[in-house]
Amino acid sequence: MSGSNFADVFCPLPWNHASVRTNGQMLACCLVYEPLQKGKDGSGQDYNAGTDTVASARNAPVLRDIRAAMLRGEKPTACNRCWDTERVGALSARQINAEKYPGLMERARQLTRADGTIVHSEFPLQYYDLRLGNLCNLACKMCSPHFSSTWARYAPDPDTRANYTWYVDSPYWRELLDSVGASGAVKQLMITGGEPLMSKHHWELIDQCVAGGRASEISIYYNTNMTVTLTDQMIEKWSKFQQIWVGCSVDGYAHVNEYIRHPAQWRVVERNLDRLDSCEHPNIVGNLSPTISVFNVLYIPEMVRWQVGRKFKKLGVHPGNWILEYPEPMSIQVLPKPVKLAIAKKYEELFAWARETQEASVAKSIHDTYEPVLKWMNAAERQSLLPDLMKTIADLDRKQQTDFRKSLPELWALIEAAEPATSALALR
Ligand code: SF4
Numbered sequence: 001m002s003g004s005n006f007a008d009v010f011c012p013l014p015w016n017h018a019s020v021r022t023n024g025q026m027l028a029c030c031l032v033y034e035p036l037q038k039g040k041d042g043s044g045q046d047y048n049a050g051t052d053t054v055a056s057a058r059n060a061p062v063l064r065d066i067r068a069a070m071l072r073g074e075k076p077t078a079c080n081r082c083w084d085t086e087r088v089g090a091l092s093a094r095q096i097n098a099e100k101y102p103g104l105m106e107r108a109r110q111l112t113r114a115d116g117t118i119v120h121s122e123f124p125l126q127y128y129d130l131r132l133g134n135l136c137n138l139a140c141k142m143c144s145p146h147f148s149s150t151w152a153r154y155a156p157d158p159d160t161r162a163n164y165t166w167y168v169d170s171p172y173w174r175e176l177l178d179s180v181g182a183s184g185a186v187k188q189l190m191i192t193g194g195e196p197l198m199s200k201h202h203w204e205l206i207d208q209c210v211a212g213g214r215a216s217e218i219s220i221y222y223n224t225n226m227t228v229t230l231t232d233q234m235i236e237k238w239s240k241f242q243q244i245w246v247g248c249s250v251d252g253y254a255h256v257n258e259y260i261r262h263p264a265q266w267r268v269v270e271r272n273l274d275r276l277d278s279c280e281h282p283n284i285v286g287n288l289s290p291t292i293s294v295f296n297v298l299y300i301p302e303m304v305r306w307q308v309g310r311k312f313k314k315l316g317v318h319p320g321n322w323i324l325e326y327p328e329p330m331s332i333q334v335l336p337k338p339v340k341l342a343i344a345k346k347y348e349e350l351f352a353w354a355r356e357t358q359e360a361s362v363a364k365s366i367h368d369t370y371e372p373v374l375k376w377m378n379a380a381e382r383q384s385l386l387p388d389l390m391k392t393i394a395d396l397d398r399k400q401q402t403d404f405r406k407s408l409p410e411l412w413a414l415i416e417a418a419e420p421a422t423s424a425l426a427l428r
Contacts, residue, residue: 138227
């Protein structure tokens, strides 16, 4: 089977990857919103890792359709987030993973049926994306009970059938433990949450990788909020792996991070960043991986200057930020035009500062990491959602005992100047 532009649209993940949400729903990948469903037309009951095997879901209709479209050289709409990312010049998950599995494309072309069906044993799972429930010690402003158990204090969980302990005694979990063991094919794990470092099952998985003797062939990517103390014992376990990449979900310098990632304490975050950066094992690396939202987009240049000034050895500026899309009112596209202009000016000043004061490679990295943020911000005008944003801020400030105006005064002043009537909705 061939597609004229297969190489241009190929992504390895529909062939070698399994992804699970915090509630056990299975996905084609974390960027495809529709869960894998059992009905022939993609409708019906969801596959759930609490009850279904990973093998049973390999040919779910969503996955088959994505593969079939790619084989035809078409861009499947389910993968729009990758196409949108590539359109603004940022590196997509598709592009990153295509580089990691160069041999897979030809096998996919030869062994996949025209309707996208594959044989499970011919495409062993090499990459798992795992969200081990919603256990988390923080309630970040843009989060929800789906990802954070602490959020349940502020809002009831609408997902009443959620299975946030899907990994307990489940066939999926047993298959996973086999896959990372001696005879398994796994090369890559992405572990987020919730807060993965709080999960006992996560450490069981790590121990299984080590016990099976394959840790040195496996790379792990984490997203962690950096509030869990990194101990010598954790670092010792990580030292056995091919690579540990710690994506530090740090959204701004000091007060900015504390406001967004409530109730994180900056001194704890900074201590853990220092521990990670000073770790002696070369296989353990990472970056600051902020989620770019209305709250921090103005303050990212300040964080980058701090980051560069700290002269971190491992935690340099690398692409890896996430541009928030949901909740929609918190998207940076919602900000009023004058605020966007002020933000753009700050980034241009940051890029000029980097060019003048830093090595060319550092200046380029800063530019290439954050220039797509400006493009994204300006790609759409969604100011109609500003009242929703302001009301949400008032609600969250009241529940969390935080104060948007005091914590982010520069942003508040810009919004108030641009939209005085709407901004007043943020008053709690
Ligand atoms: S193209 Fe993007 S959205 Fe689609 S499966 Fe690959 S990584 Fe996921």
